[in-house]
Amino acid sequence: MTDNPIVSSRPRVSCIICAFNEAPRIGAVLAVASAHPLLDEVIVVDDGSTDGTAEVVRRFPSVRLITSPSNQGKSAAMAKGIDAARNEWLMLLDADLKGLAPGHITALAAPVLSGAAAVSMSLRENSLLVFRAIGLDFVSGERVVSKALLGDTLNEIRGLPRFGIEVFMNRRIIARRLPIAVTHWPHVTQARKTEKLGYWKGMRAEWRMIADLLKVTYPLALLSQTFHLFSLRVDHASRVPFLVRIRKPRGNLA
Incomplete structure (x- = not known):
C-alpha cells in the first residue's frame, strides 16, 4: 500500500470515531487518522x-473531542x-482497530473519492x-x-438500538442502489469484546449486540441485506489508483 499518496483537488472527508472505554486502543487509531492527508477533520x-x-x-490536538455524560x-x-461533521464525506472508523496503517485509510477512501463507488466498506x-468467504x-x-x-x-438514528447503526x-444504501466497494484490510483486526472484558462478560456483550441487530431487523432480513449489498458491489481494484482522480460518484446520494 502507498502510505503517502499524491492527492489533488478532492472532496473533504470528516472521520468519525465512536468510543466507549477504549483508552488502551484508540491512541493507535488516532496516530494514523489524525495525520492522514485525506482526512480534513477527525472527530471522536x-x-x-x-x-x-x-x-x-x-x-x-488536531482531533475534535465530543463527550457524553453517560x-x-x-x-x-x-x-x-x-451532526458535528462539516464535510460532504464521512469516514467511519471503530476505535478498537489493531494494525491500522495510513495505506488502509487511503484504500478505504480511494474508491469513493475517485467515483468508482458511492460507498466503501472494510x-x-x-x-x-x-x-x-463471501467477500463482504x-x-x-x-x-x-x-x-x-x-x-x-439523525433523530431516527438516535432512536435506534445501541448497535443498530450499520x-x-x-x-x-440498498434503497438508493448505491455502488459499494469492499476494501480488503489483510493486516487489520478488531479487538473482540472477550479480549476487552474477559470471556464471560465479553460473550454477554456480544450477545447484547446481536440482540440489538435483531431489534432493527429480522434474521431473514439480515440475509436479504447481505444479498442486496453483495449485488451492489463493484470491482474497483484495477480501476482505482492511489493518485486519486475525482469525478462525481454514481447513484443518488441524497
Whole structure:
C-alpha cells in the first residue's frame, strides 16, 4: 500500500470515531487518522467512558473531542458525530482497530473519492469467516459514505438500538442502489469484546449486540441485506489508483 499518496483537488472527508472505554486502543487509531492527508477533520465521540479515553484523545490536538455524560450506545454517539461533521464525506472508523496503517485509510477512501463507488466498506483480517468467504462484512464499522445519506435522519438514528447503526445504514444504501466497494484490510483486526472484558462478560456483550441487530431487523432480513449489498458491489481494484482522480460518484446520494 502507498502510505503517502499524491492527492489533488478532492472532496473533504470528516472521520468519525465512536468510543466507549477504549483508552488502551484508540491512541493507535488516532496516530494514523489524525495525520492522514485525506482526512480534513477527525472527530471522536466519547460515549461516557470511565477509563481515560478522553485523556488519550486530548493528546492529539488536531482531533475534535465530543463527550457524553453517560453511555448511550454507538447509534446515538454516531448521530452526534454526523451532526458535528462539516464535510460532504464521512469516514467511519471503530476505535478498537489493531494494525491500522495510513495505506488502509487511503484504500478505504480511494474508491469513493475517485467515483468508482458511492460507498466503501472494510473487510478486516478477523471479520467472521462467513464474511471473508463471501467477500463482504455487512456490519463493518469502517466505511466511507456521504453525509447526505444520513444527515437528514439523525433523530431516527438516535432512536435506534445501541448497535443498530450499520443495519440502518445498509437499508438506505440498498434503497438508493448505491455502488459499494469492499476494501480488503489483510493486516487489520478488531479487538473482540472477550479480549476487552474477559470471556464471560465479553460473550454477554456480544450477545447484547446481536440482540440489538435483531431489534432493527429480522434474521431473514439480515440475509436479504447481505444479498442486496453483495449485488451492489463493484470491482474497483484495477480501476482505482492511489493518485486519486475525482469525478462525481454514481447513484443518488441524497
